[in-house]
Amino acid sequence: MKSLILGRYFPNDSIIHRLDARAKLVAALYFIGLLFFIDHGLGYLFVGLFTLGVMYLTKIRLSVFIKGVRPLIFLILFAAMMRVLFTGGGEVFVSWGPFTISSQGLWVGLFTFMRFILIIFISTVLTLSTKPVDLTDAINALLKPLRKLGVPVDDFALMLSISLRFIPNLLDETQRVMDAQRARGVIFGEGTIVEQMKKLVPIVLPLFASSLNRAEEMADVMDVKNYQSGEKRTHFRQLTWHTSDSIALLMMVGLTAVVIVVNYTMV
Amino acid sequence: MTDQPLLSVCDISFRYDITQDVYALSAISFDLNRGESLAVIGDNGSGKSTLARLLTGLLSPEKGAIYLDGVELNEGSKKMLRRQMGIVFQNPDNQFIATSVEDDVAFGLENLNIPYEQMRSRVDEALELVDMYEYRTKDPSQLSGGQKQRVALAGVLALKPELMIFDEAFVMLDPMSRRSILETLRRIQSELNVSIISITHDRDEIEFFDSLLVLNQGERVMRGKPAEVFKQMSSLKPPFAEQLRRDLVDAGMDLPDYYMSESELVDTLCK
Numbered sequence A: 001m002k003s004l005i006l007g008r009y010f011p012n013d014s015i016i017h018r019l020d021a022r023a024k025l026v027a028a029l030y031f032i033g034l035l036f037f038i039d040h041g042l043g044y045l046f047v048g049l050f051t052l053g054v055m056y057l058t059k060i061r062l063s064v065f066i067k068g069v070r071p072l073i074f075l076i077l078f079a080a081m082m083r084v085l086f087t088g089g090g091e092v093f094v095s096w097g098p099f100t101i102s103s104q105g106l107w108v109g110l111f112t113f114m115r116f117i118l119i120i121f122i123s124t125v126l127t128l129s130t131k132p133v134d135l136t137d138a139i140n141a142l143l144k145p146l147r148k149l150g151v152p153v154d155d156f157a158l159m160l161s162i163s164l165r166f167i168p169n170l171l172d173e174t175q176r177v178m179d180a181q182r183a184r185g186v187i188f189g190e191g192t193i194v195e196q197m198k199k200l201v202p203i204v205l206p207l208f209a210s211s212l213n214r215a216e217e218m219a220d221v222m223d224v225k226n227y228q229s230g231e232k233r234t235h236f237r238q239l240t241w242h243t244s245d246s247i248a249l250l251m252m253v254g255l256t257a258v259v260i261v262v263n264y265t266m267v
Numbered sequence B: 001m002t003d004q005p006l007l008s009v010c011d012i013s014f015r016y017d018i019t020q021d022v023y024a025l026s027a028i029s030f031d032l033n034r035g036e037s038l039a040v041i042g043d044n045g046s047g048k049s050t051l052a053r054l055l056t057g058l059l060s061p062e063k064g065a066i067y068l069d070g071v072e073l074n075e076g077s078k079k080m081l082r083r084q085m086g087i088v089f090q091n092p093d094n095q096f097i098a099t100s101v102e103d104d105v106a107f108g109l110e111n112l113n114i115p116y117e118q119m120r121s122r123v124d125e126a127l128e129l130v131d132m133y134e135y136r137t138k139d140p141s142q143l144s145g146g147q148k149q150r151v152a153l154a155g156v157l158a159l160k161p162e163l164m165i166f167d168e169a170f171v172m173l174d175p176m177s178r179r180s181i182l183e184t185l186r187r188i189q190s191e192l193n194v195s196i197i198s199i200t201h202d203r204d205e206i207e208f209f210d211s212l213l214v215l216n217q218g219e220r221v222m223r224g225k226p227a228e229v230f231k232q233m234s235s236l237k238p239p240f241a242e243q244l245r246r247d248l249v250d251a252g253m254d255l256p257d258y259y260m261s262e263s264e265l266v267d268t269l270c271k
Ligand SMILES: Nc1ncnc2c1ncn2[C@@H]1O[C@H](COP(=O)(O)OP(=O)(O)OP(=O)(O)O)[C@@H](O)[C@H]1O
Pocket: B016, B017, B024, B042, B043, B044, B045, B046, B047, B048, B049, B050, B051
């Protein structure tokens, strides 16, 4: 669990941390979309440097980001290899049955590789620098227009924030149940796969039961505290938009302009 | 209509399993005036939590009725009546809805559609009262059991309800803070004319309350001022001060033969 970086929050005090969650979410999504329109090495160089700059501004060590990529590296390399082998054009270096390695293919493979890495980096920046609740609020704010269509956006956001709040509880509880089993002589991490799976059953069942019980009690509390689905309610957590947030979005516009210029002039 | 009790419980009975003849509560009646505080005591399984769940409309009585401010509590009136009450349940872990202390205290206020500025001041005020203001940005996994209970308490205080119900809500507090919170509650009770029902096992907590309701296996055993109850029920373990008085009388000291609260006893002894 400890090695999973993507989706974690790293408390820190940086310009990126202080940006509004809505601005960060929109900018990150936009940036990822933009990556798919770049078809020139220079364009990738440019957005790559931009990403490195943003990562630097979070004041989080580079090694943390690298750790985020590590579990996915084989998948990425595989995808890039596929693109290399199945793309023809340009100067052909090796040709073997349906596979070719060509100059065009090498470029496309490199682009694919870059695209994946940058997507992971930028989403890691987003989650490392934004509290999960803030992210939930941002999603809530951005989906607001859907409320007019009768989509229960608020319920969805609350559900998300409650789930996030329960992850540590669930981990604690797993630990407790495992300790209780250990105290009764169960040894985890030994035996065949089937044996190990069997040992998980007495962990999962109590967890399931206690979660259901918990959910029921929480529903009661929400009920007594007058939570009503679809009812108008105020929000204690306020997102505040600063000039820096507008600047962040303007930078996305600037980046788009650069990508367009590079795409059309450097053919 | 000023002498009408705030809460009126009329002959309610309840059982969890209607196929069986085991009642969690049977034929309970009592009134509670505005600004009055009531402690509910009884052994484990005597139906105290069940009573709290009935009062908040989470369960409905099989027989009898509950009136708050003259309005019968039922499916239709439940929502409106709940605006007038706040409850702290027994388990502090499962009462934490939001991701941080202050958000959790604000949760009930958000649902009442209260504007931000007002929420801010009420949340801060409530957190100050339970001494949790410094912890306002912490998340529940960073809090101890007693701290979570304080947060739940603040959640109710911020609502400023007319009726507060506490189901063993102070058990995890250390004795000093328990005293200070009970004193705060008593102050709020008289200042804002709030009614309080507190379910408790702590005999020493009792002297903070105007009257006492004793339950046993779902039945009402007694209702009265602590003095009366402890005089009539010699089997009931009394609070420390009363126990001390009885022991002193047994040891031959010349003390009046009636129930005394701690401060009364101290005054008498110091004379
Ligand atoms: N959800 C439930 N389903 C079935 N029976 C229940 C349920 N909750 C409580 N009971 C039963 O109802 C009776 C009263 O329970 P209740 O929780 O009201 O007791 P209590 O006075 O609050 O006890 P404690 O001091 O332990 O909190 C008990 O006999 C209990 O077994």
